Amino acid sequence: MKNILLLFLFTVLLLSKSVQDSTKPITFHGNKYVKRSALEEVVGAHRPSPFAIWKEDIATIDSILRPKLNETFRLFYRNEGFYDANISHYIDTEGIHVVIKENRPIVIDSILIESDLDIKEEITLKKNTRFRAENFGITKKNIRKRLLSEGYCSPNLNTKAYIDLEKYTASIEIKLEKRKVCHFGDISIESSSATMSDDIILSRLNFEEGDVFDLNKIKESYDALYALEAFDQLHLDYSLNLYNKKPIKIKFKEIQKHIHTRMGIGYATDLKFQAKYHWEYKNFYGNGKKLIFDGLLSEKQKILENSFFFPYVVSIFDYHLDFENSVGYSEEQNLHDYDEKVVYERLYLSHSSSRWYNSIGLGIENREISNDQTFFLIYPFMKIVYDRRDSKLNPTEGIYFSHEMEYGLPYSPDSTTYLKYLEELRAMYTLSDVTLSAVGRIGAIKVFKNDMPESKKFFAGGAFSNRAYGYDQIGITKSATEDLINGGYTLANLSLEANFPIYKDFGGAIFSDNTMISENQGLWEFSNNVIYSAGLGLRYLTPIGPFKIDMGFNIKNKSENAIHFQVGQSF
DSSP: HHHHHHHHHHHHHHHHHHHHHHHHEEEEEEEESHHHHHHHHHTTTBOOOOOTTTTTTOOEGGGGGGGGGHHHHHHHHHHHOOTTOOEEEETTEEEEEEEEOOOOEEEEEEEEESSSOOGGGGOOOOOBBBOOHHHHHHHHHHHHHHHHHTTTTTTTEEEEEEEETTTTTEOOOOOOOESSEEEEEEEEEEEOSOOOHHHHHHTTTTTOOOBOOOHHHHHHHHHHTTTOOOOEEEEEEEESSSSSEEEEEEEEEOSSEEEEEEEEEETTTOOOOOEHHHEEEEETTTTTTTTEEEEEEESSEEEEEEEEEEEEEEEEEEEEEEEEEEEEEEOOOSSSOOEEEEEEEEEEEEEOOOEEEEEEEEEEEEOOOEETTEEEEEEEEEEEEEOOOSSSSSSSSEEEEEEEEEOOOOOTTOOOOOEEEEEEEEEEEETEEEEEEEEEEEEEEEESSSSOOOOGSSSSSSSSSTTSSOOTBSSSSOOSSOOOOBSSEEEEEEEEEEEEEETTTTEEEEEEEEEEEOOOTTTTTOOOOOOEEEEEEEEEEEEEEEEEEEEEEEETTTEEEEEEEEOOOOO
C-alpha cells in the first residue's frame, strides 16, 4: 500500500512538472499603440482569475507556439496598419520576451463614397486615423447588412483600400449601386413532421410572400419560432436570389427531450427561505403545445399552478390567436395585516408578433380573507404590450409600454363591480458605457358597487418597485416617511437608474425610487404624499440576465432600508 501511494505521488509530480514545462510566461516590450491585452489574445495567453490572489498575475502561453511567434505578431501588426513593424523575441529564465518596434502606421488620408443609398452610419472608417483591416471588414459587413435590411439583395458593391507604402497612407473607395428592391418569394417547409403542422410554422413568420425582403424579419421569425420551444434545429434558408425574389426554405427538427424539470432552494428578502419546483412538457402531443406545473413553498407563500398553452387555435383574417389557461391555488400569510387563500382560473386568447403582445380573457377567483370575508370575482381582462427594447434579458436601448385592464362583473347583488387599470412605460438609453433607465407606473381603481378585497388594491415596495421596502410593504402614503397598512386606489411609481461597468462582467448602479399611493378613487386622483428612496446596486452579467443586489433606503428616514436579490432586469 505504501509503495502504491509513493507511485501515485510521483506520477502527480511528473504530471505537474510536465504542465509547468509546457507553458512559459510571456511579456511584451515596446508596444505603444496596441494594448497588451490584445497581444495576449492573439496567442491565447492565459492569466489567473482575479479572485486567485495567491497566484502571480502573469500571462502564460504554450511553449509549442514559440517558433511561430514572430510571424504571428508580424501578420497581426500588418492587419493593425503597421506594415513596417519589427518583431523579435528571446527567452530567459523569466520566460518569453517579445520585443516590438511598431514604427510608422498606415493612416487613412481619403474616403471616397459613391452611393445611391445613405450609408454614412455604416462606415466605421474615419479619415486621419490608423487603417485597420478589421474596421474595413466591419464596414463592408455593415453595408451588406443595411442593404438586406432594406430589401436590396442584388446590389453592385465595390470596396477597395489602396495602400501607399511610401507615403504610409490608405485611400478608401466605396462604390454602391443598390439596384432594385427584392421581395420574399415562395415559402416552403421541407421538414416532414408527424406532429407539427405547417400552419403553426407559418403563423410565427413575420413576413409573407410578396413582402419587401427584410433581414430583421428573418431574425424576428427565428425568435418567434424558437419561443415555441419545440425545435432542436431550425433553419430559414434565404440564400437563393431568383430575379429579385428570395424564396424561403424552412427546415427543422423537433425537440427530442420533451420533459424538463427544475428544482431550487433560495432566499428572498421578502419571502425568506423558499423552495421552487417547475415541470414542463414541451411540444405536448405536437404543434408546440405546452403543459406546465409550478410550485412554490415558503413560510409566507404557497403556490401551486397548472398552465396549458395551445398555439394557433384560430385565425381571424390571418390574425392568429393562441389559447392559454392557468388554474391554481395560493396562500399568503404574514405579508400584510390579513392572510389570504385564493383559488383562480384564467382563460385567454393571445397574439404575439415581433413588437406586440395582445391578450383578452376571463378570470375567475375565490378569495378567502382571514377577517372572515369571502369574495367571488368574475372579470374580463386585457393586456397590450409594445416592446421596442434591443434585448429582453438585458436591454440597453429602446422603450416598452404595457396597458392592463380588468372589469369586475355585476353577476349578483353581492358581487364587487370595479374597473382597474395599470399603465407602465420603460425607457433605456446607453451613453458610452453607462445605461440610463426609467420605469413609470400609473394605476387606478374605481369601485362601483360593494367592497373590494384588500389584496386587489395597490401596494408598493420590493425589487420591482420601491427598493427601500420589502415586497408590498407600502400602503397608502401619508407623508415622505409614513404609510398605512391599507392598499390604495391610485398608484404612481417612478424609478430612475444608471448602470455602469466596473470590471469585466461586474457592474454597479445608482438608483432612485419614488412612490405615491392614494386612497382617492377614480382616474388621476393622486395625492402629493411621495416616499423618496435611493440606493446602490451591484450587478454580475449571466447568460440569463444580470444577477442583481440592490440596497435601498428612504431619503427622509434612512432607518427604513432593505436589500434585494434578483436575477433578471427590471427594465
